[in-house]
Amino acid sequence: MDEPISDVEQYPAKYWHALDDGRIQCDLCPRDCKLHEGQRGACFVRGRVGDAMVLTTYGRSSGFCIDPIEKKPLNHFYPGSSVLSFGTAGCNLACKFCQNWDISKSRSFDRLLDQASPEAIAQCAERYGCKSVAFTYNDPVIFAEYAMDVADACHARNIKTVAVTAGYIHAQPRRDFFAKMDAANVDLKAFTDEFYVRQTGSHLQPVLETLQYLKHETNVWFELTTLLIPGLNDSIQEINAMSEWIVKELGTDVPLHFSAFHPDYKLNDKPPTPAKTLIQARKIALDAGLRYVYTGNVHHVAGDTTYCPACGTELIVRDWYEIKQYRLTQEGCCENCNTAIAGRFGQFAGQFGRQRIPVRVGAAA
Structure with missing residues (x-):
């Protein structure tokens, strides 16, 4: 049974307004939830108490882990570096295939055992030598106020910030949120609105608008991930249409990751994605003009490798997640022909590798 929202710890939320009928409307994402007293939004973690909107997961996490940055996945953002990763609970999408459903669909705050202030998180990342902090596991859009405060604390210590998100957010919070982010991996879940409506309970257009905003109005480094689900979003026609849109609207330098689906949550009637489907999708995207296309959740070294788009050097x-060879200059250029590679690079000082290290952060600042 859900806890009454008035019984859990609350933090004042932004992005809402009062309606003439006595309800208040959440303006964070395109769901536009309209709430009476005591009601929660579709994300479960934002709700109404009195005449205001509150966030119930500020300072509360489902756990902290140190991961390789490639696991986000980000292949062009300080390769080999480590990232302190965490999430909270809830989600503003309703994906039937959610791979983190135990966190994103949680209706219990008992899972949120780790409490941590923004300053404590930044201190932890610095203590463990992490290049960045990632808001992940569930969508950080729904805990935007917390994520933005953590980002400020991180930037004060020269630690980068990463958002792993579906990009389902309204224009004003989008500006505020991504102004605090250095990098993002955005799930482009499919390229038809029918898929978004039927499989996620949302719509495609707001996600495309987020991607266009990131490309044309920010300096955020971003990469895309599409989880290919057999029979739902893996047709040659759809992958080709998506690739052509990316080339036209975002350019040829945006890395695209095709990831393998495994049956989970409410979508157990579909088989795992065959490796050949990902390899074919990668070829389609490369043929469409994209320069950096990767495969994920399968063992495919060619699909994990970054190639120079000019001379083809590996x-x-x-x-x-292990780097076997690194042939970029500190400036991010090909060592063979000096072509600049899109991304954020620096001095390569080794790699974090395939480790996954759980850590406790604590609430103290």
């Missing part, structure tokens, strides 16, 4: 050879 620049960063990966085997899962």
